[in-house]
Amino acid sequence: MVQTPGLTPNAPPSPLLPPGVLRKLLGLLAVLGLVLGGGFYWQLRQQALEQRLLRTFQATPTLAVYRLNPQVRWGRVRLSGTVPSPSLKAQAEQIAQQALPRHRLESKIEIPTVPPPPEVIQDNAQQAAATLSQTLNLELATTYNSAQQQLVVQTPDLSATQLQQVTQVMEQITGVRSLVIKVASNRHxxxxxxxxxxxxxxxxxxxxxxxxxxxxxxxxxxxxxxxxxxxxxxxxxxxxxxxxxxxxxxxxxxxxxxxxxxxxxxxxxxxxxxxxxxxxxxxxxxxxxxxxxxxxxxxx
CATH class of the missing domain: 3.30.1330.60 (OmpA-like domain)
Known part of the structure; x- marks a missing residue:
């Protein structure tokens, strides 16, 4: 049998990395996985909290018509958007604090001083009517008169409590100076x-x-x-x-x-x-x- 000088027959191959370095690398990968996995979990949790708060706003008739944007980040909740009055701003802030009591609130909600264009007011009124129709089981139709800044709401049936709720929501719409609610049924x-x-x-x-x-x-x-x-x-x-x-x-x-x-x-x-x-x-x-x-x- 002929042997090549300097080589040992059947010798095991040398490892690519020394055992100590390999253990450190595996440990580093494990830590990195925990960090990335934990970050992904918290990101999903923050998104879930944002969606829960957004659904609460949308289920509140006085706020559903306005575009409020909650952002939850590491123990803080930031609210942005536009509402027409300080009372609605305070209501949105109170809802956020009650929904996320352990988070610090940062409110960036603005109250405009200039009324929006008539088409925006009409869109807001229609959105409010759709929300009220669903939550109060009503049939509501709205018409906005930009010259008089008057909003007319028509409905076939309306109880005293429903009248109060509809009035409260519609009067808060920016650009509405007067509100007329007409109860007129098309039924016999x-x-x-x-x-x-x-x-x-x-x-x-x-x-x-x-x-x-x-x-x-x-x-x-x-x-x-x-x-x-x-x-x-x-x-x-x-x-x-x-x-x-x-x-x-x-x-x-x-x-x-x-x-x-x-x-x-x-x-x-x-x-x-x-x-x-x-x-x-x-x-x-x-x-x-x-x-x-x-x-x-x-x-x-």
């Missing part, structure tokens, strides 16, 4: 419903001047029509209480119609604890708190 007078607040038997003034007045005028023009006046409640109370409340609501509507010149013997009252027609169990409860009308006798 007999198809309209009068809505009530929880446990209440009194109706809003808008219903007195709107749906109820239209119904009284229709009954005067059609003296042969006799109605069942049927009161309803939501499902939150007991059967006996709901029956009494439903009948009381029907009685109130009967009395109001009598006060407008409709004979009491044309209005038969009834309380019904079942859901009104076309109202489902999963629908908002305010749709159940109503009085509706059925024709008893119609003579041609």
């Amino acid at each position: 007078p007999l198809e309209q419903r009068i809505y009530f607040e929880t446990n209440e038997t009194q109706i809003a003034s808008s219903d007195r001047q709107g749906a109820l007045l239209q119904l009284a005028q229709y009954l005067k023009a059609n003296p042969n029509i006799t109605l069942n006046v049927i009161g309803h409640t939501d499902q939150s109370g007991g059967e006996r209480y709901n029956q009494q409340l439903a009948r009381q609501r029907a009685t109130v509507i009967q009395q109001l119609l009598v006060a407008q010149g409709i004979a009491a013997n044309r209005l038969f009252i009834r309380g019904d604890t079942n859901l009104p027609p076309n109202v489902l169990v999963n629908d908002p409860m305010n749709k159940s708190r109503c009085v509706r009308f059925e024709v008893v006798n119609l003579e041609e």
